[in-house]
Amino acid sequence: MTSPHPPKVAGINPPVPAPAHTSAPAVPTPPTAPEASSPASGTLFQDRLAGWVSDLTTLHELTERLSRTADLDAALRELLRAGASLVGAGRGLVTLHPDSGTGHPVTVGLGLGHADIGHIETIPPAPAPRTHGPYRVPDDAGPHSSPYVRLLDDLPPEGDRSGRIHPDIPGEDDLDPRYREVAARLGYAASYALPLESAAGPPSGPEADAPPGAGRVGAAVWLYDEPAEPSERQRHLAGLYCGYAAEHLARLIELTGARDAVAVLREELLPSRLPHIPGIRLAVRHRTGPRGGGNWFDALPLPEGALGLAIGGITDSGPGAVAATGRLRASLRAYAVMEGEDPVAVLSDLELLLRLTEPARTATALFAYCEPPGTLPGEGRGRKVVVAGAGHCSPLIVGPGRVEYVETSLSAPLGMLACWEAPSVEIEPEPGETLLFYSDGLLHRTGDSMDRAFARLRSAAATVPRSARRDPEAIADHVLRTVLPEPEGGDPADPAEDVVLLVAHFE
CATH class of the missing domain: 3.30.450.40 (GAF domain)
Known part of the structure; x- marks a missing residue:
């Protein structure tokens, strides 16, 4: 006589052998009918069932942890x-x-x-x-x-x-x-x-x-x-x-x-190195979110010793946003070479192109035209910087006598109005002063409100050590380290946000 099959239990399909600690000693001969129906047989089955459930629970917990x-x-x-x-x-x-x-x-x-x-x-x-x-x-x-x-x-x-x-x-x-x-x-x-x-x-x-x-x-x-x-x-x-x-x-x-x-593509679409312009020293820091955001920057030499500085961001993230960023930056370079001395015209042309070729996207941008040295009356090394912005954060000017945001005109991002135009502003940085251009991701990653984030950035720029104020690399490192201290959990408040910090120091 063969032993009866153990009763079926709904929802249980034992995927693993019985645990070693619940297995019974080997029985040399098949049990008789009275023995098969004895309480010991039921206890053995219950032990095996408990072992299967325990194994399934363990696997579930471990795979859940792995999936996270x-x-x-x-x-x-x-x-x-x-x-x-x-x-x-x-x-x-x-x-x-x-x-x-x-x-x-x-x-x-x-x-x-x-x-x-x-x-x-x-x-x-x-x-x-x-x-x-x-x-x-x-x-x-x-x-x-x-x-x-x-x-x-x-x-x-x-x-x-x-x-x-x-x-x-x-x-x-x-x-x-x-x-x-x-x-x-x-x-x-x-x-x-x-x-x-x-x-x-x-x-x-x-x-x-x-x-x-x-x-x-x-x-x-x-x-x-x-x-x-x-x-x-x-x-x-x-x-x-x-x-x-x-x-x-x-x-x-x-x-x-x-x-x-995406990271390789994004890096190839950004400047591989910064230009060397007499009288201006540059540094940049770029941290990208895991999805590959649409923030970008540029620094390009212009005719007659001038310099163009640009920073901006485009909506969305991922490969599509990276490709659109590359097209936008290439177009701005062409407009800057042709009419860089007029930043408003550069951004106006860029807005028209964006509206015609990328109708589903909007973008923020800021362009600064640094005139060649010696153009200020009565000064041999003076420079005038003309800045125009389209929905982008105002640059911060830092020097021995001032730490303040440049008062650019409030304007909408590119692609949101039928015809974009906003007045430009002129600033005259003194020798030893520095301009900071940054993406809004630098502010968002702080986790603070925008007002508090702006105040934190200004405070970080004001506390640059005296020995580092003429080194744009040291300035960039100090500002990032102060604005974005390493959090206890190891992750920033919003790791998906791109961070761009472009530093221009005028000698």
């Missing part, structure tokens, strides 16, 4: 911490393959310092190249690629997520002597490695038969201080968790690649 990570570094560290708790290890290492989409190996350790990871990188690959799915140990694998190659070289082929156990590294004769030497130096005696294999991640190999968007993105290994190995239940839970983690990492890798592409 928004960047690769945080996700890899969370993966290591969760995996260590599941398999009962104290230390670990996770690495991504260069072909995963990151462009280069990314390695993160748990309980391992940089020197420890460096020792692991000296472990040589296998003596002969072997192929596992899309992976092949290269013949010329160097020390920089060896940690990832070594992990993968010891893993089963793609499609098999069972991992690899080394329960007693000092006692295994077939291991490379360097492997045992590094293990002894770092003080671990056993390891358990798992592949990170995604069904929807980026391609990880050159094989044409690999499904698009599938493959291994990396591997993780956990280290034990004493000879040990995880139980069957622990291995099953870790495999389920790593399967979810691989999908999450694949999405983050794709997102990171897109962000990197």
Whole structure:
């Protein structure tokens, strides 16, 4: 007589074996009918059911924590911490393959310092190249690629997520002597490695038969201080968790690649270096939000030794805003070369172009024309600066005798009116004075109201040390450090906002 099937429980599909601490001793013979229906059998089933529920709850909590990570570094560290708790290890290492989409190996350790990871990188690959799915140990694998190659070289082929156990590294004769030497130096005696294999991640190999968007993105290994190995239940839970983690990492890798592409494009659309103009020293600081905002700046030499300074922002963020920013900046450069001595005309032309070519966008802009030296009556080195603004924050002039905002005329942003025009203002900075141009993101990132943010910026400029007042680089660093101190949580009040600070010091 066979034992009856345990009763079905709605909503419970036991995905893992029964926990070791609830399993009953092996029974050599099938139970009889009276024994099968005994209270002990019901208690055993209840214990197993409680173990399954506990495992599912643990997996749910760990995957929830992982899903809240928004960047690769945080996700890899969370993966290591969760995996260590599941398999009962104290230390670990996770690495991504260069072909995963990151462009280069990314390695993160748990309980391992940089020197420890460096020792692991000296472990040589296998003596002969072997192929596992899309992976092949290269013949010329160097020390920089060896940690990832070594992990993968010891893993089963793609499609098999069972991992690899080394329960007693000092006692295994077939291991490379360097492997045992590094293990002894770092003080671990056993390891358990798992592949990170995604069904929807980026391609990880050159094989044409690999499904698009599938493959291994990396591997993780956990280290034990004493000879040990995880139980069957622990291995099953870790495999389920790593399967979810691989999908999450694949999405983050794709997102990171897109962000990197936008960042490269954005940097290429901004000035690669500032011009050298006699009598004016420049410095700039540019911090971009994670989505790639539309703030921009420019500093371009103009005919007869003049200088044009511009700063602005466009609505929206992301690749579309970055591309629109590049078009807007290129257009302003052309107008500045043709009629830069009249900033109002420059912004008027820019507004017309924006209205015709980007009807769904608005933009703020400020353009300053710094006349060539020697144009002020009776002065050999004087300069006059003509400024016009369209909805942008007024520049701040800083000197030994004054720290004040330039009174530019209040006007609407570009693209909001049928015909934009506002009067310009003229200022005459003295030798030793500095003009600060900045984006509104600098104010927003403070987390204060606009009035308090303006006051904070003015106070930061006024407290520049006397020894740094003639160095635009030092001025920029002091202002940013004072206006945006590092918060306790490590994140600014609004990290999505771009920050641009352009400093022009007149000698």
